Amino acid sequence: MGLGAVLAASCLSNDDPYSAGFSFLKPANGVSFLYANNVADSVVLFSYGNWKISNYGGYNNSWVTLPLTTGEGERIYGIRCEMTQNTTGESRSALFRIDDTSHPGDANAAFGFWQYATRGDGSLGNAADVKAIIGSDGSRIDIAYDGLHRPTSLRIDKDGASLCRLTLSYNDRDSMVNVTQDGREMRSYYLNDYQPIVLRSTTDTVMYSSLYYNYTPISANIAFNYEHRRADSKLNTCVRYLFPNGGASLSADSLHNADTLSYFKGQQLVRKLGFEYAQKDNRHQSVDVNQLLLGVDECDPYLLLSLYRYCRNTSIVRRARGARDDITIETELNSDQSVSRMTVVNGNGTIVYTFEY
Numbered sequence: 001m002g003l004g005a006v007l008a009a010s011c012l013s014n015d016d017p018y019s020a021g022f023s024f025l026k027p028a029n030g031v032s033f034l035y036a037n038n039v040a041d042s043v044v045l046f047s048y049g050n051w052k053i054s055n056y057g058g059y060n061n062s063w064v065t066l067p068l069t070t071g072e073g074e075r076i077y078g079i080r081c082e083m084t085q086n087t088t089g090e091s092r093s094a095l096f097r098i099d100d101t102s103h104p105g106d107a108n109a110a111f112g113f114w115q116y117a118t119r120g121d122g123s124l125g126n127a128a129d130v131k132a133i134i135g136s137d138g139s140r141i142d143i144a145y146d147g148l149h150r151p152t153s154l155r156i157d158k159d160g161a162s163l164c165r166l167t168l169s170y171n172d173r174d175s176m177v178n179v180t181q182d183g184r185e186m187r188s189y190y191l192n193d194y195q196p197i198v199l200r201s202t203t204d205t206v207m208y209s210s211l212y213y214n215y216t217p218i219s220a221n222i223a224f225n226y227e228h229r230r231a232d233s234k235l236n237t238c239v240r241y242l243f244p245n246g247g248a249s250l251s252a253d254s255l256h257n258a259d260t261l262s263y264f265k266g267q268q269l270v271r272k273l274g275f276e277y278a279q280k281d282n283r284h285q286s287v288d289v290n291q292l293l294l295g296v297d298e299c300d301p302y303l304l305l306s307l308y309r310y311c312r313n314t315s316i317v318r319r320a321r322g323a324r325d326d327i328t329i330e331t332e333l334n335s336d337q338s339v340s341r342m343t344v345v346n347g348n349g350t351i352v353y354t355f356e357y
Helices: 003-007
Strands: 022-026 031-034 040-047 051-055 075-083 092-100 107-115 132-135 139-145 151-158 161-171 176-181 184-189 204-209 223-230 237-242 260-265 268-281 315-321 326-333 339-346 349-356
Touching: 022 107, 040 092, 040 107, 075 107, 184 204, 268 326
Parallel strands: 031 107
Antiparallel strands: 022 040, 040 075, 051 092, 092 107, 132 139, 132 349, 139 151, 151 161, 161 176, 176 184, 204 223, 223 237, 237 260, 260 268, 268 315, 315 326, 326 339, 339 349
């Protein structure tokens, strides 16, 4: 029996004059959806009678810890739950049963947790953290992370010159992320995916935006824009994603590859590429390796770190073609399927990137 079917099977008796039953403020609709790097959640409930929580038969709940499993009626309880990070490479579920012990057998309900195979950035929960990427063109990228595999710093250098310095800090109490790029600070709220919703400062905005057709927004699973706007409009950049065959699912754990990317600077289209993908998964390492397609000079740091996960195509690009570009990519993988070496051939130029973990 599926988790959804079980959650629908709660009961409440009306045969006697007493009140019995449960009300959940959280999980809403009886189930919480979590990412692979979420390690805490909460249950908020009200019960008319005394209650007890037990494991629902047939489910492996060992990855979830409930510090409180009994309580009294006519009270609201908030229970902080802890869980381990999901490193299985597959989604998983845990299901619990709550019974009214004041009137055994007359009222019960179920609630549960669903943890995705992927982290909030779209990488798999068992993906390796890329610590450094060294390019044969004199480039070097260094990245640091916290215990939840969230990036905390990024530096991109080429031939000894600094191209980008990025630092990130997370306030989990207020669900805020602060990002400083080369001295400019931005901040944003985030949900349990730890992804910025809109990064803003007095000079910068980094965000998704919708496309419109006849003044009607196009669904994001068909097309969307990723934009970095600066107060000086000449520095605005935009990448437009177009998905094939009428669209693709953008839900967590879904597989989606954009058919075409269009690159804008200011209002000017500077490059349009169509893609062919290899049968290689782009989710086995923390970074989006496709962002190295155009070299570090054109690499967007926010997309490399997958701070905007819908921009991470889930397969590694094999070939990109445009009006003036014909780019081929070859990748060598480690035993855990993370990228070991990546060779990018663009015209007569070849760059080999070596990944360190």
